[in-house]
Amino acid sequence: MKVPLSWLKEYVDLDVEPKALAERLTFAGLEVESLEVIGSDFKGIVTGEVLSIKPHPTADSPEHSALSQPAEPGNLLLCEVSNGKDVRRVVCGARNFSVGDKVPLAEVGALLPNGTTIEVAVIRGEASHGMLCAEDELGLSDDHSGLLILPPDTPAGTSLSKVLGPPETVLTLEVTPNRPDCLSLIGIAREVAALYGCRLKMPAASFQEEGPAIDTCTSVRVEDPEACPRYTARILSQVTIAPSPFLARRRLTLAGIRPINNIVDITNYIMLECGQPLHAFDQTLLNEGRIVVRRARSGERMATLDGAERTLAPELLVIADARQAVAAAGIMGGAASGILDTTRTVLLESACFKPAVVRKGSKQLSLSTESSYRFERGVDINLVDWASRRATALMTQWAGAKAAKGVIDVYPMEPKPRNITCRFDRVRQLLGVDIANDPIAAIFESLALPVVQRNGKSCTVQAPTFRPDLETEADLIEEIARMHGLDNIPARAPSHGGGVPADDRPTRAVMRCRSLLIGLGLSEIVNYSFVCEDLLNRIDTGAADRRIVLPRPISADHSILRPWLLPQMIDTLGRNRSRQIAEAAFFELGRIFLKNPAGALCEEEHLAVGLMGAVGRSGLEKRRPLREEDSFAWLKGILEALGAALSFPLHSPRQQDAVPGIALSPLPPGSAAPEGFPLHCFKDHCRMSIILNGENCGVLGLVTDEIRRDYRILEPVAVLEIRLAPLLRHAWETPSAERLPVYPAVTRDIALRVGKDIKHEVIIRTIWKMAPKELTDIRLFDIYKSVELGVGFKSVAYSLTYRSAERTLTDDAVNSLHECVKAGLRSELKAEIREG
Amino acid sequence: MKADDLQALKDAALTDACAAQTVEDLEKIRVKHLGRKGLLPEIMKSLKDADPAERPAIGRIANELKQELASLLESRRAAFQAQTACQTQAFDDTLPGQWRPLGTRHPISQIIEEAVRIFATLGFTVADGPDIETEYYNFDALNTPGNHPSRDTQDTFWLESGELLRTQTSPVQIRVMEEQKPPVRIIAPGRCYRRDTTDATHSSNFHQIEGLYVDRDVSMADLKSDISYFARQMMGPDVKVRFRPHFFPFTEPSVEYDFSCHVCGGKPALAGRGCRLCKNSGWIEISGAGMVNPKVFEKVGYDPETTTGYAFGMGVERIAMVKYSIQDIRLLYDNDIRFLRQLSG
């Protein structure tokens, strides 16, 4: 809501610095978004009288078109303009004026507000001694549709600053949806009056009724009084359509509304003044000249004033004449019945429509107007007739109209006054401030909220119809809070509450998991919940029917709720790679969204990890060739370290079948992906399902070469994604300390020559299978291939730890235990024991 | 053996030790004189055969020889070793340290975890709710009916199912109060969604932290006190809070709150060329809060007569941007490792 201060001062006597006023309003809940000063001292710009207008003699000839002046050929005029003393020849591109008009003439040497200095210019061969100005050139608005036309009685030569007055301050207020009364100057003036303790001045709304009796002119039938609780109509005849008075046009422009003609301007002027939207029909264009307020008929169509032809939904409330809809009630008038230059008789509508009805209609038509905006928030039903009278008064003054006798006012049920009781103690309790009873009551009175009853404990306030937001005691307490001043509410020591704390172990577990991942050297990333369909399809050809697609996305990049985290993880690695970052280790903790097979929308917390480049190596080793196995091993190591830190039971190798703890299981080509995890982005030979306590909970693997190529990532990329809840299952279990071993351990190394395809896990499983109970640990410490071992063989070396819980093991005892293991390896794996 | 002979022997031994060029030479000298079968043990053994008059002198010189020679050999050996170490190992203490760096916590997580910590000290625990919400929890229960214009300020992502992406974390208030009788003290961090076109300060996807404190006698002064405490803990010990009246359907009275600028200390005039962060106003807009609307209490079955409470929301990205001087909200979702490392915490 734009508020020109000089206009506001019509309704309240106010002598205060604009900045101070803005601050005061902001802290009373009417936030001032901006404070603009419009206009200047207009030095060198005077009132010019147009003496003659001729077409520019050479403007049409194409050979002059090389000149830099932007005006189109044929549009230029050559004018003689008097500045009261001399006559200036001026070239002008505008067309909206005629001989005798008074227009702003910027003389040679004048400085326009946009910084241009006026010089003698030669335009297409004609010298121009000065410039005739439009509003935008004077910094008054951004209107460039034509010259600013000054009042006709202004003497030529009068300085423009004298005509326009001093620069105008315009406040732009952000009016919250609960305060429709402040969508008007009078409403704001009422607040100002309360804040500064001055009086609100209502303008005059009286006029002579010189026309015929209204009943003989028209009639109004309201078919849906619930949707339209009040409708008034007045008739004005002998109207002369003309421009509005200069001051009114200036005010409308400053408030952001373009002046049209006196009748239309008056409806807008009154709407800005008091908040009541009005509509003016050309009565002669209404069938039978009468009004019916009804719902639209099925298939009914209407051209609105904005030029669009619209089909009206059947529930839409319309204003109709005897035959057809002529306006969408409270939203916009129809083109067929609007005010024309030839209009002589006006039917003036001032009505109240139910907010929800207008809101629904506005949504249906996708049409929001100044009028619908106000009706949606609620207009003052008791102001409807005042606004009509006020507009009628102006029409008699500005358009020479004759008002018909009387008014049609369909107002079947006046609302009962709403009385709200406010307990003084409750005010003090809720705000936590010490404020006495008297000031509380005084604040209500200052806001024009009459106190109809009062005792020592409470007072009863009658909520006026212009304050639909006041319904309960809490609403009244808010009035006290904002008028008393929120600064006066003390800030003390913080409160410390009792009560039963919620179980927030899940949150703490997530925070712990985050800290662990950071400790492991990973950087946390946060991606949008929306993902690009394209990206998703590149990285995941999985079940598209499970995706949750946004019906109306903001952009194609953000069209689907992410069904898993890895596409964005890979994308993030790629984005970093494109910025010359060769290595990165990332994790994300976030929600994913999927339809379950029954079609219900589900969300779940996941963890994704992505490694790119030589993240597992120290600086001096970064350049060593990087193998896929290295990346895979780092990622696996992160998962193992995380599992151990999150109290996952260690995988006990002695139990071959039961699988507590974290395990990986290969997913060879053709195998089904774990529920919810597509496999398309992984290399066939290197993708595993992550198994937590026997349950498939995620996937881990190396990203395919094709995807890496898309992102120009040269280094191996290893990623995993896992459901968070099973991963954190043990995170808040309390560990218990066990006795440390009493007897010393003995280690024996063993080096084996085995076939190169025999996997580490097969070897240690074999060892564990025949291990004596004294074997407590097996560690791989070396692995190599060489020519001397023979093609197809490798050497692996393990360190085995033996320990007895009952005694110190002697060398001989250990040797014999170790021999058992060696014998088993020879027979089971055809291993050659090279050492040990 | 005479005392003079022994004196000559001692001088020769010390001279040899001084002249030795290698550790091996030193060792030879040591073995020759001090070793188990060396000269000195021989002398000590033959002391009983010596002239009784010369015996004290011989004993003294022998002792001197033993001590001085041992000390000289040791100091020369140490010198040799130090020299060798320098020559062969060339220890470079300027090489870069070798340890893998820690990872980094995302700024959004930093703010959320810090807020959780701060409010935990006031007895708040964390509550949670879904991102995909129903119209009831996101709007209706929060006194924002479908035909009310206040819905317009939160342009919503509706889903085909009729559900929506929550536009605020406030639905968690309702979910908690439905489950739990007062007193309630929770904070609820989470993601929210609005159909805002993304630019430097807007993101269709953002995070909020909801706070709710409901009890028998909670006042607006409590709200101001607790938010002030949070502001001091989060932004700095001198940061102050101010309230401006505002409107939210689910609180009454409602306020917006600002923090005094922690960069210029709320005094931009004293900051030389002015303060870019607060645009010379001295204050930074943070978010909204208010006293829980009794209509919301009615929805969850609380007695609005005996119950009062406050609620607040805060924009996580907003606080992160203000705290870390981040110019563009999109940086928070860009995940450039260089940016993340700058703000590691």
Ligand SMILES: [Zn+2]
């Ligand atoms: Zn500042």
